Amino acid sequence: MKFVLAHDKDQSMKRSRFSEEQIIGILKEHEAGVSVADLCRKHGVSDASIYKWKAKFGGMEVSEAKRLKALEDENTRLKRLLADAMLDNVALKDLLGKKW
Numbered sequence: 843m844k845f846v847l848a849h850d851k852d853q854s855m856k857r858s859r860f861s862e863e864q865i866i867g868i869l870k871e872h873e874a875g876v877s878v879a880d881l882c883r884k885h886g887v888s889d890a891s892i893y894k895w896k897a898k899f900g901g902m903e904v905s906e907a908k909r910l911k912a913l914e915d916e917n918t919r920l921k922r923l924l925a926d927a928m929l930d931n932v933a934l935k936d937l938l939g940k941k942w
Contacts, residue, residue: 860887862907865895872896 878889899907
């Protein structure tokens with residue numbers, strides 16, 4: 843079993859230049875009738891970004907989006923901890939020389 847971990851946050855995830863508040867604001871503009879093309883020009887983003895945000899944050903309030911982000915961050919942290927523990931477990935089993 844082989845595990846690959848990205849210990850550097852820059853390698854594992856691309857950081858958005860927009861906060862949850864800004865993204866929700868952009869989506870609210872779209873809900874108010876502003877076209878995706880106009881939003882792209884105004885905010886300097888691609889239409890793919892707007893549609894991705896709409897799928898992820900559509901209909902949310904800022905507090906809900908912040909909670910979602912916090913849960914995603916916690917989930918990522920816990921996955922890393924689990925992977926590290928699994929690697930430690932494999933290493934300890936190898937040291938003990940037992941076949942499991």
